[in-house]
Amino acid sequence: MLPSPPMSVEGTATGRRTGGDLGWPLERAARMFGSAEAVVDGERSVTYAELSHRAGSLGAVLAELAVPTGGRVGFLGVNSLAHVESWLAVPASGRVLVDLNFRLAVDELAFMVDDSGLEVLIVDRAQLEVARGLRDRCRSLRELVLDGAGECPPDCVLYEDLLSGDPLGPRYPLDLDEHAPAAISYTGGTTGMPKGVVLTHRNLLANAQHNLIATGHRGSDRWLHVCPMFHVAGTANVLACTWVGATQVVLPRFAAAAVVDTIKRERVTHTLLVPTMLAMLLDHLDHEPTELPSLRHLQYAASPISADLQRRALQRFECDVAQFYGMTEAAPTVAHCTPEDHRRGFAGEEPFRSRLASTGAPVLGVRCEVRDADGVPVAPGEVGEIWVRGPNVMLGYWNRREATEAALVDGWYRTGDAARADADGYLYVVDRLKDMIISGGENVYSIEVERALSQHEAVIEAAVFGIPDPRWGEAVHGVVTVAPGPAAVTADELIADCRRRIAGYKVPRSIEIRAEPLPKSGAGKILKNVLREPFWSHRDRHVN
Numbered sequence: 001m002l003p004s005p006p007m008s009v010e011g012t013a014t015g016r017r018t019g020g021d022l023g024w025p026l027e028r029a030a031r032m033f034g035s036a037e038a039v040v041d042g043e044r045s046v047t048y049a050e051l052s053h054r055a056g057s058l059g060a061v062l063a064e065l066a067v068p069t070g071g072r073v074g075f076l077g078v079n080s081l082a083h084v085e086s087w088l089a090v091p092a093s094g095r096v097l098v099d100l101n102f103r104l105a106v107d108e109l110a111f112m113v114d115d116s117g118l119e120v121l122i123v124d125r126a127q128l129e130v131a132r133g134l135r136d137r138c139r140s141l142r143e144l145v146l147d148g149a150g151e152c153p154p155d156c157v158l159y160e161d162l163l164s165g166d167p168l169g170p171r172y173p174l175d176l177d178e179h180a181p182a183a184i185s186y187t188g189g190t191t192g193m194p195k196g197v198v199l200t201h202r203n204l205l206a207n208a209q210h211n212l213i214a215t216g217h218r219g220s221d222r223w224l225h226v227c228p229m230f231h232v233a234g235t236a237n238v239l240a241c242t243w244v245g246a247t248q249v250v251l252p253r254f255a256a257a258a259v260v261d262t263i264k265r266e267r268v269t270h271t272l273l274v275p276t277m278l279a280m281l282l283d284h285l286d287h288e289p290t291e292l293p294s295l296r297h298l299q300y301a302a303s304p305i306s307a308d309l310q311r312r313a314l315q316r317f318e319c320d321v322a323q324f325y326g327m328t329e330a331a332p333t334v335a336h337c338t339p340e341d342h343r344r345g346f347a348g349e350e351p352f353r354s355r356l357a358s359t360g361a362p363v364l365g366v367r368c369e370v371r372d373a374d375g376v377p378v379a380p381g382e383v384g385e386i387w388v389r390g391p392n393v394m395l396g397y398w399n400r401r402e403a404t405e406a407a408l409v410d411g412w413y414r415t416g417d418a419a420r421a422d423a424d425g426y427l428y429v430v431d432r433l434k435d436m437i438i439s440g441g442e443n444v445y446s447i448e449v450e451r452a453l454s455q456h457e458a459v460i461e462a463a464v465f466g467i468p469d470p471r472w473g474e475a476v477h478g479v480v481t482v483a484p485g486p487a488a489v490t491a492d493e494l495i496a497d498c499r500r501r502i503a504g505y506k507v508p509r510s511i512e513i514r515a516e517p518l519p520k521s522g523a524g525k526i527l528k529n530v531l532r533e534p535f536w537s538h539r540d541r542h543v544n
Contacts, residue, residue, distance in 0.1 A: 478512070
């Protein structure tokens, strides 16, 4: 069994390099493609030689800020040049990057800062007040580094000022262990508290290689990063693109019109979208038709796609279309439904037509098995749980030994996704064993929402689950029992109360209020499947 991570990762340097760290892709790109355009951020662009110099400066500055080897450095903000540099420089310097979701509520962010022992936080101007609040309440957080143009407040240091000089030391230490933590990425937790997924240098480099094989990245590619980089979907291709010297274009956030304009202006050839973004892009192109001749390859990932949206995409785009399936714990790529699967399936050929309902087959370098409750592999066509094994599987959950031991069994990661596999190894996800909703590409754990609902004085019990939604894939829906009496509470009041406690994307979009107790099993557990079934009974899959 893989060990759960220690309370601290200090001392992970070994005095030897055992097979590669996250400095490797940029080191290669700077040497081989130094004059090539590396990152485009609005009106600004840098070459790979310049990117390497800046990343080296950032790594050296972290030593000046007294962040030790293994110390945690955070990023809080939208996609930007600094965001890309943080992923390339912080782990390569021997520190651990904690990329925070700026959409979360302050209480959620504070838990992550405290849990990880974050010391330095790189923050953009839009999130500066949130960052100040975190520094005031979180003991470990002592330094804010501000990314963005303009004057620097006296309580921060300016990111660009830190990078303006020559590197103060070696760009990449020579003693990083490939098994040392490189990043902690927080996910929601079925226990109600977020869990930090510890990804090592080996995990991230291995999965970059998996993506290189599956996608076929080339130096001539111009890749648009528009999924938020605090998400594994947003960073899944950063290392692969860097390794081959491709140009990486970043957009701060998704807006369909901006995506279209950027693809045309920057001659973007590749991008990855979550299905919700893809739907919005198609809606925009329906209302404002235009051609995107540079686009050669379009990926979708991070949440299940509806058959109708898949059909619309294949009708509209003449480029390669591919689906990827994965999760944070796998760094993230696990399976791939190829452009050939999509092209021949859309033409009606079998078995390709049937494969359009799958999440694809395991990528080269990753093993998948569908197993029963006892961990025994099931026959093709039988439903079980997807188990994953490979060099990309996480080290464990930060400070969560029991959760790590439950998730990692003899080197296999138990995904919690219920699926069947066909005879060719293609995976068909049918439901989730974990209590999770995927809405607009964001993971929402129902227990977190239930906990927020239950804090209202009128609520006796609550159940939360996902229901089909044409735009978001799944919408968060709640069913609550309230106390009898004159002080009746409305669904709108409960939704407003939740909005004060949790991130906006977790807030229920609809709530059913009941006076009678919710259905329960003999052991007293709420039967969510009974509550959920009417919304999904007409569908083949219980995910959307």
